[in-house]
Amino acid sequence: MIKGYEVVVGLEIHAELNTKTKIYCSCRNSFGLEVNTQVCPICLGMPGTLPTLNEKVVEYAIKMGHALNCSINRICKQDRKNYFYPDLPKSYQISQADIPLCHDGYLDVIMDGGEIKRIGVERIHIEEDAGKLLHSDKFDGSLVDFNRCGVPLIEIVSRPDMRSSAEAKAYLETVRSILKYIDISDCKMQEGSIRCDVNVSVHKPGEPFGTRCEMKNVNSFSAAVRGIDYEANRQIEILEAGGEVVQETRRWDDQKGMSVSMRSKEDAQDYRYFPEPDLLTIVVPEEKVRELKETLPELPNAKIMRYVRDFGLSHSDAAMIVDVVEKSAFFESCIAAGCKSPKLLSNWVLGEISKFMNEGTAISDTKLTPEKLSELIGLIADGKISTAAAKTVFDIIVRENRDIASIIEEKGLAQVSDQTALEAIADSVLAENEKSVSDYKAGKTNALGYLVGQCMKASKGKANPGAMKEIILKKIGG
Amino acid sequence: MELYEYSASELSGMLSKREISSVELTKSVLKRADDTEPKIDAYLRIDPEMSLKMAENADKLIASGEASSRLAGIPVGIKDNISTRGIPTTCASKMLENYVPVFNATVVDKLVSAGCVISGKLNMDEFAMGSSTETSYFKTTKNPFDLSCVPGGSSGGSAAAVSSGSAVVALGSDTGGSIRQPASLCGIVGLKPTYGSVSRYGLVAFASSLDQIGPFGRTVRDVALLQDEIQGRDPMDATSAQRSYTSLFDSIDGNIKGLKIGIPKEYFGKGIKPEVAKSVTDSVERLKSLGAEVMPISLPSTDYALSAYYIIACAEASSNLARFDGVKYGYRAKDCDGLIDMYEKTRSEGFGREVKRRIMLGTFVLSSGYFDAYYKKAKLLQKRIQREFADAFGSVDVIITPTSPSEAFKIGDRISDPLSMYAADICTVTVNIAGLPAVSVPCGYSSEGLPYGMQIIGRKFDEKTVLNTALAHENAFGGFRRPEL
Numbered sequence: 001m002i003k004g005y006e007v008v009v010g011l012e013i014h015a016e017l018n019t020k021t022k023i024y025c026s027c028r029n030s031f032g033l034e035v036n037t038q039v040c041p042i043c044l045g046m047p048g049t050l051p052t053l054n055e056k057v058v059e060y061a062i063k064m065g066h067a068l069n070c071s072i073n074r075i076c077k078q079d080r081k082n083y084f085y086p087d088l089p090k091s092y093q094i095s096q097a098d099i100p101l102c103h104d105g106y107l108d109v110i111m112d113g114g115e116i117k118r119i120g121v122e123r124i125h126i127e128e129d130a131g132k133l134l135h136s137d138k139f140d141g142s143l144v145d146f147n148r149c150g151v152p153l154i155e156i157v158s159r160p161d162m163r164s165s166a167e168a169k170a171y172l173e174t175v176r177s178i179l180k181y182i183d184i185s186d187c188k189m190q191e192g193s194i195r196c197d198v199n200v201s202v203h204k205p206g207e208p209f210g211t212r213c214e215m216k217n218v219n220s221f222s223a224a225v226r227g228i229d230y231e232a233n234r235q236i237e238i239l240e241a242g243g244e245v246v247q248e249t250r251r252w253d254d255q256k257g258m259s260v261s262m263r264s265k266e267d268a269q270d271y272r273y274f275p276e277p278d279l280l281t282i283v284v285p286e287e288k289v290r291e292l293k294e295t296l297p298e299l300p301n302a303k304i305m306r307y308v309r310d311f312g313l314s315h316s317d318a319a320m321i322v323d324v325v326e327k328s329a330f331f332e333s334c335i336a337a338g339c340k341s342p343k344l345l346s347n348w349v350l351g352e353i354s355k356f357m358n359e360g361t362a363i364s365d366t367k368l369t370p371e372k373l374s375e376l377i378g379l380i381a382d383g384k385i386s387t388a389a390a391k392t393v394f395d396i397i398v399r400e401n402r403d404i405a406s407i408i409e410e411k412g413l414a415q416v417s418d419q420t421a422l423e424a425i426a427d428s429v430l431a432e433n434e435k436s437v438s439d440y441k442a443g444k445t446n447a448l449g450y451l452v453g454q455c456m457k458a459s460k461g462k463a464n465p466g467a468m469k470e471i472i473l474k475k476i477g478g
Numbered sequence: 479m480e481l482y483e484y485s486a487s488e489l490s491g492m493l494s495k496r497e498i499s500s501v502e503l504t505k506s507v508l509k510r511a512d513d514t515e516p517k518i519d520a521y522l523r524i525d526p527e528m529s530l531k532m533a534e535n536a537d538k539l540i541a542s543g544e545a546s547s548r549l550a551g552i553p554v555g556i557k558d559n560i561s562t563r564g565i566p567t568t569c570a571s572k573m574l575e576n577y578v579p580v581f582n583a584t585v586v587d588k589l590v591s592a593g594c595v596i597s598g599k600l601n602m603d604e605f606a607m608g609s610s611t612e613t614s615y616f617k618t619t620k621n622p623f624d625l626s627c628v629p630g631g632s633s634g635g636s637a638a639a640v641s642s643g644s645a646v647v648a649l650g651s652d653t654g655g656s657i658r659q660p661a662s663l664c665g666i667v668g669l670k671p672t673y674g675s676v677s678r679y680g681l682v683a684f685a686s687s688l689d690q691i692g693p694f695g696r697t698v699r700d701v702a703l704l705q706d707e708i709q710g711r712d713p714m715d716a717t718s719a720q721r722s723y724t725s726l727f728d729s730i731d732g733n734i735k736g737l738k739i740g741i742p743k744e745y746f747g748k749g750i751k752p753e754v755a756k757s758v759t760d761s762v763e764r765l766k767s768l769g770a771e772v773m774p775i776s777l778p779s780t781d782y783a784l785s786a787y788y789i790i791a792c793a794e795a796s797s798n799l800a801r802f803d804g805v806k807y808g809y810r811a812k813d814c815d816g817l818i819d820m821y822e823k824t825r826s827e828g829f830g831r832e833v834k835r836r837i838m839l840g841t842f843v844l845s846s847g848y849f850d851a852y853y854k855k856a857k858l859l860q861k862r863i864q865r866e867f868a869d870a871f872g873s874v875d876v877i878i879t880p881t882s883p884s885e886a887f888k889i890g891d892r893i894s895d896p897l898s899m900y901a902a903d904i905c906t907v908t909v910n911i912a913g914l915p916a917v918s919v920p921c922g923y924s925s926e927g928l929p930y931g932m933q934i935i936g937r938k939f940d941e942k943t944v945l946n947t948a949l950a951h952e953n954a955f956g957g958f959r960r961p962e963l
Contacts, residue, residue, distance in 0.1 A: 041579075041580060041581050044806065045801050045806075046579065046580070046581070046806075046807070047561065047567070047569075047574070047577070047579070047682040047683075047801070047802075048559075048560075048561040048567075048579070048583060048678075048679065048680040048681055048682045048683065049581075049679070049680075050678060050679050050714060050715050050716065050717075051716070052713065052714065052715075052716045053716065080797050082796075082797050082800060082844070084800065084803060084821055086803075086805045086817065089801060089805075089806060090800070090801045091797075091800030091801050091803055092797050092800060144805070270845055270846050272796075272797070272841065272844035272845060272846075272849075273844075274793060274794075274797070274844055274849075274853060277685075277686035277687035277717075277794055278683075278686050278716060278717065279716050279717075280716050280717065
């Protein structure tokens with residue numbers, strides 16, 4: 001609710017599918033290659049060429065349909081959407097109009113507080129991507145890169161079920177996460193492999209929905225949040241000033257943080273959809289639909305809930321691990337390798353492992369194995385090695401395929417838990433820090449931490465901090 | 479007798495026995511073209527050097543004993559809307575005047591690997607829209623039987639070339655009659671195969687759900703030979719049918735004893751010239767005397783077929799021809815003020831009147847608010863027409879009608895009256911709408927010596943019965959009558 005208005009948001013997500021080849025020809029489907037090299041007469045729409053459907057695209061879309069609890073139209077068609085633009089070589093896009101492959105599903109989104117919000121999914125359909133216009137300083141005009149022509153897309157259309165930009169963000173993130181888990185899209189926003197259009201309206205609670213505006217050119221999830229908030233506020237201001245919201249398509253300018261009108265409802269293009277005569281009716285056998293459902297992996301929400309339930313992780317930690325497929329896969333491999341403490345493991349995955357992953361190194365690029373990390377965590381849990389020493393070991397086993405025991409031996413990292421040795425350290429530290437001892441006795445309890453820290457330092461980090469603390473407490477009479 | 483005068487079936491035997499060479503034959507055909515082209519204007523492009531090179535290769539292929547096709551060494555003319563790698567493919571349009579494809583149509587690949595010789599690219603109505611070749615941007619082809627008459631269209635160049643001897647056989651395309659009507663007007667045989675039996679890959683689309691490439695020949699057997707070569711499933715064309723194809727040439731013998739022929743009354747009344755109707759009726763009598771049974775049938779939706787056809791065909795054309803926008807290839811207008819202006823000028827200047835008329839009609843019938851009233855209704859009608867044919871084929875084996883309501887008309891007579899031009903397709907469009915095979919064979923001549931054509935329509939994928947009936951008729955009626963030039 002903003003200023004007494006309820007915000008209503010619907011989203012259209014376009015996700016490029018990561019099939020090996022394009023949707024209607026055998027050109028490679030890959031991003032970032034030299035312009036106009038991944039093209040053929042078919043995706044260039046040269047006269048006389050014909051499309052033939054890549055069946056993988058249908059399978060991928062049905063997988064997403066299952067993941068979003070949709071009904072599947074086993075029998076459906078493809079349609080032509082006609083419009084002129086230089087990046088569209090045939091001057092029509094092959095898409096699906098009135099009969100989408102998947103329809104009437106929903107997605108349960110877990111909000112930050114852990115509450116679940118159900119968002120309706122109206123439809124998912126398949127279509128082809130267009131090329132890209134390029135501009136150069138050296139050339140006065142536009143250039144076209146057709147590499148992206150014919151890259152397969154699914155469009156996922158939600159129902160207007162979101163009531164805030166936060167819900168929209170959570171929905172977008174969950175959809176992205178699912179796309180990654182079922183491995184049908186690379187989901188790289190910066191490469192444009194996932195894009196969205198946002199529909200926003202506002203109304204007073206109890207009143208009917210307001211007039212909606214569609215916003216295009218939303219290129220990141222954070223831009224979606226900014227765009228929705230901007231648009232909701234813009235509409236509220238209009239209404240508060242006694243005006244009326246006009247149904248229109250607007251363009252989001254993320255740099256300026258504002259949207260500008262592109263075209264009104266009256267100027268809306270007539271795409272003159274009609275059934276694509278060059279392609280046959282899509283008929284997916286019932287067994288295939290079932291098989292695709294059965295092969296679906298555990299989806300991210302289920303995973304998060306399982307991590308919370310079975311491993312006692314916090315919801316936010318579980319969500320952060322699950323957000324990255326490789327982290328979650330590694331986490332689960334460690335559990336399978338017998339890791340004793342899932343909570344410690346979670347800290348390591350979100351700490352040290354995330355650190356190098358954020359720098360662009362994948363776990364698979366390192367020498368780290370689930371067995372090694374599990375062994376290391378076992379040593380920490382058993383008090384055989386301190387966390388600080390474990391980090392030293394970790395840094396080595398990330399780079400080298402080495403035996404942990406030999407590293408500990410070589411670097412002398414074994415934790416000292418021997419009572420006599422620890423007492424000797426404590427005695428000397430206490431003797432050198434009389435002031436702190438008296439502070440502690442005078443009630444300044446944080447002096448204890450300082451003293452333990454000094455002992456750890458004196459032991460070069462090898463002392464078992466728990467045991468050390470107990471000894472000091474005993475000696476200074478805690 | 480000159481080599482160009484022989485039928486492909488005869489030439490095939492002479493070539494395989496090495497009585498003649500493909501080079502000799504090709505030279506004869508090229509020489510014939512030299513003589514006739516100034517009068518006929520069938521070709522848009524002849525490249526003697528290329529043709530002779532292909533003929534030399536064919537001779538080598540035949541000499542090596544590796545020629546697997548009966549058409550090896552035979553010159554074939556190709557309609558200019560069928561994509562030929564390295565050879566301009568203009569669709570007889572200013573829009574594609576300088577367009578050179580980088581790929582071959584599947585049918586061209588098949589002919590080339592069979593060892594055929596391409597005799598040249600043939601004139602047509604612009605983008606196959608027309609029934610006279612008069613909408614060609616480049617020139618109007620003349621009817622070999624009367625140079626002041628049209629050869630029919632849109633494959634008028636193909637029909638005129640085969641009729642006049644500047645090609646032995648030729649490929650055309652048929653969306654609403656574009657093979658059968660010019661075959662009829664030029665006194666030769668033309669087959670529109672079942673939709674899906676010949677790959678459309680590389681055929682510049684006019685109306686994708688109706689277009690079909692097919693053969694022209696002076697004899698039924700020649701048409702069977704060429705159809706044998708081009709038919710078959712093509713993975714590049716999703717609408718091509720997955721089934722087994724057998725040789726038509728080998729399976730026709732002209733025996734039609736017991737054949738059941740249906741005569742639909744709707745095709746012999748209003749709009750059909752009585753002389754044409756009579757010539758067809760006489761031919762049916764001939765077939766009857768050969769042992770066929772003839773029975774009257776009714777195809778009641780015929781009256782609506784022309785409207786349904788022009789709605790569906792124009793709708794698809796408006797979308798298919800949208801790619802000619804000046805961005806990637808073909809004509810681009812000069813001195814444009816921005817993108818929209820470039821689109822408008824390019825398409826206004828690059829397309830001729832008939833093409834623009836059909837694009838506008840098609841755009842209109844697909845527009846929101848009109849889609850249901852036109853396109854959707856036309857598609858319903860298409861279903862009904864298909865059902866009526868299917869019902870009829872429950873009791874008959876072939877259906878016979880005139881091909882064209884009249885013999886060839888004068889150049890200039892109808893070009894400014896589109897409705898009278900569209901009426902030339904009245905007997906043929908239903909076949910495309912129903913996706914059936916049909917052949918046109920010469921069945922009579924007017925008092926001025928202009929040919930009449932008879933259309934034989936068959937069941938889906940039953941080209942065999944269609945051509946067998948045509949062969950029986952050809953045997954009884956006499957073969958191709960050469961025009962005097």
